[in-house]
Amino acid sequence: EIVLTQSPGTLSLSPGERATLSCRASQSVTSNFLAWYQQKPGQAPRLLIYGASRRATGIPDRFSGSGSGTDFTLTISRLEPEDFAVYYCQQYGSSPMYTFGQGTKLEIK
Amino acid sequence: QVQLVESGGGVVQPGRSLRLSCAASGFSFTGYAIHWVRQAPGKGLEWVAVISYDGINKYYADSVTGRFTVSRDNSKNTLHLQMNSLSIEDTAVYYCARGLGGGYNSPFDYWGQGTLVTVSS
Numbered sequence: 001e002i003v004l005t006q007s008p009g010t011l012s013l014s015p016g017e018r019a020t021l022s023c024r025a026s027q028s029v030t031s032n033f034l035a036w037y038q039q040k041p042g043q044a045p046r047l048l049i050y051g052a053s054r055r056a057t058g059i060p061d062r063f064s065g066s067g068s069g070t071d072f073t074l075t076i077s078r079l080e081p082e083d084f085a086v087y088y089c090q091q092y093g094s095s096p097m098y099t100f101g102q103g104t105k106l107e108i109k
Numbered sequence: 110q111v112q113l114v115e116s117g118g119g120v121v122q123p124g125r126s127l128r129l130s131c132a133a134s135g136f137s138f139t140g141y142a143i144h145w146v147r148q149a150p151g152k153g154l155e156w157v158a159v160i161s162y163d164g165i166n167k168y169y170a171d172s173v174t175g176r177f178t179v180s181r182d183n184s185k186n187t188l189h190l191q192m193n194s195l196s197i198e199d200t201a202v203y204y205c206a207r208g209l210g211g212g213y214n215s216p217f218d219y220w221g222q223g224t225l226v227t228v229s230s
Contacts (some may be wrong), residue, residue, distance in 0.1 A: 031214070033214055033216075035216035035217075037154075037217075039154075043222075044204055044220035044221065044222055044223055045154065045204075045217075045220055046220075047209070047216055047217060047218050050209065050215075050216040056216075056218060057218075088153065088154055090154075090216065090217075092213075092214060092215060092216055093214065095159075095213035095214050096159050096166075096168035096213050097156075097168070097170075098144075098156040098159075099156065100153055100154040100155070100156070101153070102153050103153045103154075
């Protein structure tokens, strides 16, 4: 089973700043099948990025994903107030076994 | 628009059973694998199970294998999760989610709002 480790656990930033979230896999993610989700309190997760770098439909271009192999990054170029949430990475390359990272909480500083 | 609506959650005693449902609309249900994902209170996401578009292939997380069964009724655009021998550790919000590309090597592009299952004596 591929274990995904996200860092930091909590990130405190101000609106307008740049956010960089990390996701490290215990082994190489097949075909870079790595996704990022955003979850706000009381809501279901929302798909942001898949295939490590492809934005999902309707996702603003301030969200970008990068990386390959075992190291992946989600970058939010300029934080908007609505971006403060919990972010999860997920690998779907070892299907049909899927794993999520433990999450990074992005909070307002 | 794509919609997934879960139902069937509630409070159940340890060792008992519960059946969740997920009603789909706004897309061609028979073209997609559908997943169950759960989230314990204050915790992260855990994948639970997936069923293929035709209902033939089913896969489960180790934590639920032998206790949970996923099924689908393509004539009614509905998915089910039969949960037996429930334990306190199964307490969570349960989401159904659609695989983006229809197959297994896909992220989850649409999610329901979730249904809460509480296992407690």
